[in-house]
Amino acid sequence: MAIERKFLGLLLFLLGAAATLAAYRFGCSTPVTGLALTVPATAAVLVVRGPRPRTKGTLLVAAELEPDALGRLLARQEPDTLALYRTEQVTAELLELQDRYGLVLVVGREHDPRTKERLSASGLSRQVPDIAERAVILAGPKHFRKYVRGALTRLSVPGSHVRTARNR
Known part of the structure; x- marks a missing residue:
């Protein structure tokens, strides 16, 4: 589970970075760039924090x-x-x-x-x-x-x- 979470986080981070570069390259408006920056931030939280541990009660x-x-x-x-x-x-x-x-x-x-x-x-x-x-x-x-x-x-x-x- 931890390996899958890290892989997913890394994938989201790379997609977000690519989207940010594409937005900058093509001169897109600020909201698109802001949205593109949100994806890598979400990925970083997913990798670092992860889900709460499962417990029995x-x-x-x-x-x-x-x-x-x-x-x-x-x-x-x-x-x-x-x-x-x-x-x-x-x-x-x-x-x-x-x-x-x-x-x-x-x-x-x-x-x-x-x-x-x-x-x-x-x-x-x-x-x-x-x-x-x-x-x-x-x-x-x-x-x-x-x-x-x-x-x-x-x-x-x-x-x-x-x-x-x-x-x-």
Whole structure:
């Protein structure tokens, strides 16, 4: 797939370059030249960036969000999304989200060893055996995201599979 993408990108680049030279040679108007320049630019993006990596599903790992924000975040996800949420106490809103979306609650204080273990590399690999094949979305405070990102690195989850959610 990568070789085909690079070949297609190179082909588009050469076609765009030829079109640009032809437009210049025959004195075509500016819009045609602008269009001819768009083709090589598109080809360069195709070669350098390429398509997003394919994943087996999504894992959402979150903490310290308002229940409404968490609900909106869960509502935007695909049905095969697995969601883990660290909280200090279980509320009626969280139980409703658990019933509606299958939210897995990790209950305990931030520095409780049992809570931290469930979000560590070994805990995540037990809860989500195919974690390296999933896209991962992190939401919550910076120190929480940094801790989970470190666990994901130890589990060889590619950085291109990990992103931070916008909690709006």
